[in-house]
Amino acid sequence: MILGGAQENTLLTCEGLHARGHEVTLATGPALGPEGELMNRARADGYRVVVLDDLRREIRPLRDARACAALKRLLAELRPDVVHTHSSKAGILARKAAAALGETKIVHTIHGLAFHPYEKWWKNRLYIALERRAARTTDALISVADAMTAQALAAGVGRPGQYTTIYSGMEVETFLSRPREADEFRAALRLPNDAVLVTQVSRLAELKGHEYILDAAMRIADPRVHFCFVGDGKLRRRIEAEIGRRGLAGRFRLTGLLDPAQIPAVMHASDIVVHCSLREGLARALPQAMLAARPVVSYDVDGAREVVTPETGILLPPRDVEGLALAVETLARTPALRERLGQAGRQLCRERFDHRRMVEQIEAVYQRITNA
16 A cells, blocks of 8 residues: 555545445555555545555565465455455455455456566566466456556457446545645745746656656756656656756756645646656546646556547657657647646546546446346
């Protein structure tokens, strides 16, 4: 339960189902790493939370075997009607444990696929084989974007009838009105009065595309354009060093880790939100920015095109630095375009990404498979 889109999705699902009268148990590994955690909120919400120490992010066969055994013991105790798994590794281990019960329905949500063009070929073959096997024991597969369904089916994972697209919900009301903290956030960055702030919200990690933003910044002559990276991760020191080496220190701010409750203020404080990741299911930062009526610029990866359209933002080929620089410069000098794109994005996302709608759709999947 580190800070992340899959984790926030899981948290809101547990909260929503618990509020609707279901008996909910959340099984998770320890919240380790620099990204921050959601464990305190999970433990405060009234449902049972079980932390399995061996359920970790890294692949370690012996530890993974112990985690699977622990999941089997937990599920044997709970005897749940539905086991709903999230994320690739936890999904594989927990579905194996649930299948051993032989009496529970199994649902898995695909937030992002472990196999992708930037992974080693042998790992991709392994991941695809494991996902195909797990899908055979799964009663329903939920994708956070149509793109995830298409990619999984192209790899032979599951059958079309198993899949339902349910967009990852969020607390949309918190993004619809500008909080006073937005002005405080902007003031804390010590920007010039006429600054146009371009923000990316993501972990500072491989494949998140921060290097392309640095490359684009070198091409943008407009001195009003400033950049902000919100988030933390293993690449922070490397990114800071690269900003210094390129002489961009005066135009970049790194906030480090922020509480999820601060993200609405971040989005409202920004003039443009970019997301240059090369691999996402559907980045939550995109609908979050749109809900705050901010224009978005994104690389065309995975589910991005399902929200970033010519009416709501600018979609670019992956790694397109020239296009990124041009998009930012165009939006920076055209406030009316920023306003038009932002308002259209808000209209698109305010119902589609409401967490209550997500929970209702998930509950409908449960009812369908348990009544089948």
